[in-house]
Amino acid sequence: MTTVSHTFSGNGVVNTATQARVRAAAAELGYHPDVVASGLRRSRLGVVGLVLRPAVGAHPEHVGDVDYFPRFAGAAALTCLEHGYALMLVADPTVPGGSVTAYACDGLVITDPVADDPLVASLRASRTPYTLVGADVNDPDDPRVVDIATPMITDRVLEHLAEAGATRVALVTGYDPIEWNTATEQRYRERMREAGAPELVVHAVELDGGEAGAQAADELLALPVRPDGVYCQTSDHARGLVDRFLERGVRVPDDIRVICGSDAERLRNTEPSITSVDLLPEPLGRQAAAALLRQLEPGLDLSVPVPDHGRIVARRSTARPGV
Amino acid sequence: MTTVSHTFSGNGVVNTATQARVRAAAAELGYHPDVVASGLRRSRLGVVGLVLRPAVGAHPEHVGDVDYFPRFAGAAALTCLEHGYALMLVADPTVPGGSVTAYACDGLVITDPVADDPLVASLRASRTPYTLVGADVNDPDDPRVVDIATPMITDRVLEHLAEAGATRVALVTGYDPIEWNTATEQRYRERMREAGAPELVVHAVELDGGEAGAQAADELLALPVRPDGVYCQTSDHARGLVDRFLERGVRVPDDIRVICGSDAERLRNTEPSITSVDLLPEPLGRQAAAALLRQLEPGLDLSVPVPDHGRIVARRSTARPGV
DNA sequence: CTGAAAGCGCTTACAG
């Protein structure tokens, strides 16, 4: 048994000829080592977990912006596979009654952790390696965070709107307490204050985003100073918002320019098409996986490109009027 | 121990009050059942594996059409999570020296199995549940296949080219022995024979697709009868093919119409943009995951929409000349 | 309803 174990794990010293005999016998018998038993014994399964926050287990229909998630996961998976790890997409184990599979992973990548994330607390307590994509807003100094550059992206968006001719810009953001929401709002308010402009912020619930976006449109149109530019973070909201504007006879982009914070299919082939930020999830996914693998195996040679953040895809909804 | 095991697994009978005490104690201690140990004992981990064929382990840079894979995996993952399973992206365990993690899964989904796939043979031998996406071309009657409707898609593509004015259509296909390649070629040849048209087939290697596509363009231009329409399956090939056409002064679509068999980012924002088939991987992913989950738990209530196959996204490269 | 005991298939010192 020792010999077989050693030849497959590469741990002990085994005569090459013996190794060959072992492998030949294994092939003949269809034997291969049991990863689960080995994982139990060594407390190491060769699996990286990915949990998507917030709310994937709870509301599977709402995976943030649906175009973002598969691109992120795909890139992370390839990075893992290249280094002998599998990537497992797991449900949040802290939701009551939920699957606890996540705890089987050697480490976890968590996208968009919520404030005081209970899962992060639990991982810390059990000393499980983890990497966050976007910071816990109540713990901005955790070093195990992949930067998503929210303030810089906010700046770029506001500049783009200004160049498109907007002078009074509103923000439509969500309620989930994740960096993407809170840091965007914070930066937006800073910039408005610096410019002496009014801070026009509307919050929209994440669930049923189309309807929530329409309501946000109504709220914006009811403001004493009507905005002529809107930064709307999620694509569900942006879609509902623009449709409601049009219903009510408000022209996009002529009366109000709209930019969405996360690119998605539903922004492309519509009238008008909606400008958005491509968050470039692939390099982020590679980055996050690499950061975790480095914790799992400090010796690993992992060079991944440092991502650029937030490329703006200009579409009709921010074209200069008359263009 | 029995009591704790039973309260967490729901297997035996435990007094509700006792259950509450067990859970309270567990919460206080930070205890949760070890999925790996339980998996070892029960030979069931609660994990569905997904292996992407061909060649992901071997050539990670070449994941077929890169837009297809994450969309498929994302949809499959959501279906699994909704039913308490995790989805694990695993490397092919039959490649020598590769990770053997795939065998830890309760069942596997395999996309684009190659002819006489050794992994499929090994799963059959070990009676591991599996679902194939696209048939093994040497075993077309395996019932555990999710249909990818290659002949129907081929028909639609040829009709689209005909409507765009093409009268001599060539096919650029790959070498991998997967249904998508072989069934496309077979159907194409049938249709050409029926129409009394020449069968113009060029094979291009999958690796380094841009260069291979350029070479395919040269081959097509060297034919005695030059085609005026091309069905090019992969987006790498299509991109290289069209670029070479343009370099050599052949106009697309005026001289040759081009349609690509798999939609991808790189076909959209180029001059000319390239018409393609959106293979609608999301419903396929849901379908495949559901088929596997049904094998794992026959009682499961799984209703997934039956997918439509292959929606053609018309772009510039098949516009009627002069339009 | 709850303890004691065997065993899932490995890994890893430890003798031979």
Add this chain to the structure above:
DNA sequence: CTGAAAGCGCTTACAG
């Protein structure tokens, strides 16, 4: 270099 043995944390009949 190769067997025998304990133990990873569960599950599951089996007594109490």
